[in-house]
Amino acid sequence: MSLLQVRGLSKRFGGVLALWRCDLDVQPGEVHALIGPNGAGKTTLVNLVSGLLAPTEGRIVFRGVDITGLPPHERALLGIARTFQVTNLFPQDTVLGNLSLVVQARTGSSFRFWRPVAQETFLEQEARSYARRVDLHGRLEVPVRALSHGEQRQLEVGLALAAEPRLVVLDEPTSGMGQEESRAVVELIQRLRGEVAILLVEHDMDVVFQVADRITVLVDGRVVASGPPEVVREDPEVHRAYLGHALEEARAPRASSRPRAQANASGPALLEVQGLEASYGTSQVLFGVDLRVPSGHVVTLLGRNGMGKTTTVRALAGLLRPKAGRVRFAGGEIQGQPPEVVASLGVALVPEGRQIFPNLTVRENLVAFARGNRAAGSPWTLDRVLELFPRLGARLNQLGSRLSGGEQQMLAIGRALMTNPRLLVLDEATEGLAPLVREEIWRALQRLNAEGLSVLLIDKYVERLTEFAHYHYILERGRVVWEGTSEALREDRELWRRYLSV
């Protein structure tokens, strides 16, 4: 019998259906990978399994017990442990302290008020053995804050193991890790195989295909395939859904609307980035990124998840203070400037996840961003945005939260345009959208570019991007590893396999 059985699980957030009637089976001792594009509902599913969210409908059965209504701590004591995508530890405590807390949680009641816990030496002894398993035995007394990002990720896994679980849920254990560190995680998973069942959420396909016994593919909140890696790899449904219609388009490329290939060196640069370095706390994410966006061009930033794309645009927009490097925009240096200054100079960011104002109407969302006429070109007005995205016109007085994902995306772009930008920066603007809506957004971008707007965008549908973008940069672990024109990118299939996991 399966260790974990998920049956008909759905989760609705307000008007958004994050998960729809999902089934999932994890057998004892197997490594089961859960993959899917961003926003497919992987983390939602993981949170439902560990009890941080309550499902809208469906059942979760673990070791024969229906745990659908149990709180997280009871599930933990039954044997479900997890790691978090974003490192989630006890920051004030040491490595040893973190691990021995977990040992304490599973070895008897915490409602003991008198005996000093320091006398229970077995807590610490056991904690040491787990530290050894995740290669942190040399760092026992180090406060978590002082650990490197990689070490914190190791401790994440350590905490899960210290719970002596039957099932470990690893939510993107290699996120933000270097290649060396990723390899260590793969080895750790190999060592654990058979000892404990693992549900692995992972974007790095190299890792997935190395370690998984079975793979379940989630797309738009639905399970589209589940089975051994060989089968899933060949599944046409998976190809179509997970890789977008990119592959189909590749077979019948449209000759129309292809931009004239131009060497990126030509033309004055509107945006020029040199040696950009940035980090989150102790973990450095960017190690010297160089890129330029010539006036009137569409430039893309490609690469797998966690490679530094979002960090790059955040640093450009002033949302993250870069550690080093220069950012020149329209002739002036803007690195380290606060976001409102960068925005007023003409850089408009359409952030990942849209981030529209949910409690304002469509009209209010747009008008709130309107900026008086500036020297540059014709100013954007409400009418002009509605002309670009007619769908928004019918929804003017609805609250932002009531819009569909696609409409929210259009609103986010329209809102950015209301600032009359000279450079539009889009972070995953087509993420989690239906193919038709994606197409609508790309067409809008093409039109904007034809009118002279410069665009820098992050997107996963590379094939489609090559039809209208002028130039591309591929990021890998915080560095630009390739740059070139659409033609060059189309032709180099090896590149796709290596850096874009297609």
Next chain:
Amino acid sequence: MGKVMQEADRAARTGQHEASALVSARRGILRERGLPWGGVGFATVALLVFPVFTQALDWPYYLSLVTRAMILALAASALNLVLGYGGLVSFGHATYYGLGAYTVAVLAREGIRQAWVVWPAAVAVAALAALAIGAVSLRTRGLYFIMITLAFAQMVYYFVVSFKQYGGQDGLRAPRTDFGVSLGDVEVYYLAFGLLVVSLVVLWRIVHARFGRALQAVRDNEVRAATVGFPVYRIQLAAFVLSGALTGLAGALMAHHTQYVSPAMLSWPQSGHFLFMVILGGVGRFFAGVLGAGALVLIEELFHVVTVSWQLYVGLTLLAVVLLAPRGLAGLAEGRKR
């Protein structure tokens, strides 16, 4: 787990007297430094002999002042359990303080003055109130928790004020309970001293026991604590009830000290006062309550002597402490040692 655990367990049972326990205690899994024995010893002795001087020099006012400081220190230390160790900003601790005090006064009005009935009753009433209020409030977080504890406190305040037979706005006389011997001011002083010491020992054991460690884990990372198996809600509720009970004890003591209770003891400024003391002392440091209460009573007294608008200067002093010593007085003391 199996083998590893058995081995570890055996090692734990046989090796309890070994140095390892001491080592780990010194290293401080709980991030708490060991007791500052020098300071604690000095304070204990000073407080023990203090009444000798006040009696000899006929300074009843200062006896009363220090009694008050010790009682407030008890209440603030109780609040520090939830505020400092639990990360829960309760803006309603005056409720438990006031209920403890009113229990003494109301029972006396009804003719019940036996100590062995009144004191447990005062603590029990406060604990029950904390259980009921905590059970609801702890389902909320952050600002909402602050507001809901405040709202409950206001409800209790108006509830008590509405009882005209128990004094309403005017408050109520609270004759001291009967211990078989009559309680004079010196006896009340030593009662407050003894209960403060006992309470601090209890609190010290609690925060260094499994429970205290779990409570701090929940404070530091609630989601992670839940997913490794800590029953977050029950842990927080237990801490809240313990804190409420000890605050109720402080209230009963204050009723004995002043022999009078008033609705002001239940009011929100009183709750704010307790918060001030803990923040002044250094949130989450073990002696925050003692240092904060002592310092506040001292500061108030000093300015009170010097100027009529003393409250202004107390406020300015607090402002200065918060800006210049963000870790409170306890933090200052530690900083100097380093």
